[in-house]
Amino acid sequence: MPSDKTKAPVEWTQRRIQSIEVGFQVIRAMEAANGPLPLRDIAAAAGMPPSKAHLYLVSFVKEGVAFQDPVTGHYGLGRFAIQLGLSAIRQLDVVEFAREELAALQRTAGFATYLSLWGDRGPGIVSKVDGERQGSLAVRLGYVLPLLTSATGQVFLTYLDESETMAVRQDEIAAAKRDSSDDAASLSPRVTSTKDIQKIIETVRHQGYAMTVNSINSSFAAIATPVFDYSGRIVATMTVLGSDKQLAGPRKKPTIDALMAAAHRLSERLGAPGRGAKGEDKIKPPAPPKPTRAKSSAGR
Structure with missing residues (x-):
C-alpha cells in the first residue's frame, strides 16, 4: 500500500493547478471590465463567494497583478499585469x-x-x-x-x-x-x-x-x-x-x-x-555608471 509521502506530490500538483485556474477567473473578471470593480462584482463575474475572491485579490495586489483604489476600495489590473501584456506584445x-x-x-x-x-x-x-x-x-x-x-x-x-x-x-x-x-x-x-x-x-x-x-x-x-x-x-x-x-x-x-x-x-x-545622417549608431544604451569616471567628469 503506497504511503502518504508517495501520494503527496500528485495531490499537491493537482491542487496547485486548480488554484491557478480559479485565480485566473478573478483576473479574467478584471480584464473584461472597463475599469476597477468592487469586490462583489468581481466575485460574481468569477463565480465564487466574495470571501474567496478577496483572498486571491490580496495575493494579486501583493504581487502587483492587481491594485486596490484607496478611495473606493475597487480592484483593477495592476502594474505587473500591464508590464506582462506589453512584454508579450x-x-x-x-x-x-x-x-x-x-x-x-x-x-x-x-x-x-x-x-x-x-x-x-x-x-x-x-x-x-x-x-x-x-x-x-x-x-x-x-x-x-x-x-x-x-x-x-x-x-x-x-x-x-x-x-x-x-x-x-x-x-x-x-x-x-x-x-x-x-x-x-x-x-x-x-x-x-x-x-x-x-x-x-x-x-x-x-x-x-x-x-x-x-x-x-x-x-x-x-x-x-x-x-x-x-x-x-x-x-x-x-x-x-x-x-x-x-x-x-x-x-x-x-x-x-x-x-x-x-x-x-x-x-x-x-x-x-x-x-544618424552619417550612419553613426544611435541605438546604444548608456554604459553602466562607473564611480571613477563619474568623479572625474564631475570635476571638469
Missing part, C-alpha cells in the same frame, strides 16, 4: 518582424541565422533560418545558449540589467570553476571572474557585436548583435552561425555589416532610434 512583434530579416540575412551571408529572446535560464532560440554554409551543425528552436561563452549570451550579458542576468551568471561561473577538464577549456575560454565579465562587456559595447569561436561546437563560430525597442531596451539578439574558417576569415566583415544592418532595421521597426 513586444515579443510577438519582434519574432514576427524578425522572420523577414532573418531570411534576408541568410540570403546575403549564406550562414544560418537565428533570433533569441531572454528567459529565466538564459537566451533561448525562438526563430531560425538554416544556412547554406552551416555544415553539419544545426541549432534547434528552444535551445538555451550559455550566457558567458556564447556570442548570443554575451550580447544579453552586455545590454541587460545585471539583476536580470545575475542568477544565470553565478551558475555558469560556478560550473566553470568546477569543470577544469581539457575538453571544456579547448572549446572556448572559461569565464570565472568579474574581471572576465567586465572585459566581455567592454568589448561588446565597443564593437557593437559579440563573436565567439568554438563555443557550442568545435570548428564553428558565431556573431551576434542586439535588437532594441522604442525605449532603448534590448528585446532580442540576432546571430549568424557558421564555420570558423569562413566567419573568422574574409567573410567576417561583410557578414558583420549585414548582421548589424538587419538588426538596425528590426530595431527601427520596433521604434528604436535610427542611424
Whole structure:
C-alpha cells in the first residue's frame, strides 16, 4: 500500500493547478471590465463567494497583478499585469518582424541565422533560418545558449540589467570553476571572474557585436548583435552561425555589416532610434555608471 509521502506530490500538483485556474477567473473578471470593480462584482463575474475572491485579490495586489483604489476600495489590473501584456506584445512583434530579416540575412551571408529572446535560464532560440554554409551543425528552436561563452549570451550579458542576468551568471561561473577538464577549456575560454565579465562587456559595447569561436561546437563560430525597442531596451539578439574558417576569415566583415544592418532595421521597426545622417549608431544604451569616471567628469 503506497504511503502518504508517495501520494503527496500528485495531490499537491493537482491542487496547485486548480488554484491557478480559479485565480485566473478573478483576473479574467478584471480584464473584461472597463475599469476597477468592487469586490462583489468581481466575485460574481468569477463565480465564487466574495470571501474567496478577496483572498486571491490580496495575493494579486501583493504581487502587483492587481491594485486596490484607496478611495473606493475597487480592484483593477495592476502594474505587473500591464508590464506582462506589453512584454508579450513586444515579443510577438519582434519574432514576427524578425522572420523577414532573418531570411534576408541568410540570403546575403549564406550562414544560418537565428533570433533569441531572454528567459529565466538564459537566451533561448525562438526563430531560425538554416544556412547554406552551416555544415553539419544545426541549432534547434528552444535551445538555451550559455550566457558567458556564447556570442548570443554575451550580447544579453552586455545590454541587460545585471539583476536580470545575475542568477544565470553565478551558475555558469560556478560550473566553470568546477569543470577544469581539457575538453571544456579547448572549446572556448572559461569565464570565472568579474574581471572576465567586465572585459566581455567592454568589448561588446565597443564593437557593437559579440563573436565567439568554438563555443557550442568545435570548428564553428558565431556573431551576434542586439535588437532594441522604442525605449532603448534590448528585446532580442540576432546571430549568424557558421564555420570558423569562413566567419573568422574574409567573410567576417561583410557578414558583420549585414548582421548589424538587419538588426538596425528590426530595431527601427520596433521604434528604436535610427542611424544618424552619417550612419553613426544611435541605438546604444548608456554604459553602466562607473564611480571613477563619474568623479572625474564631475570635476571638469
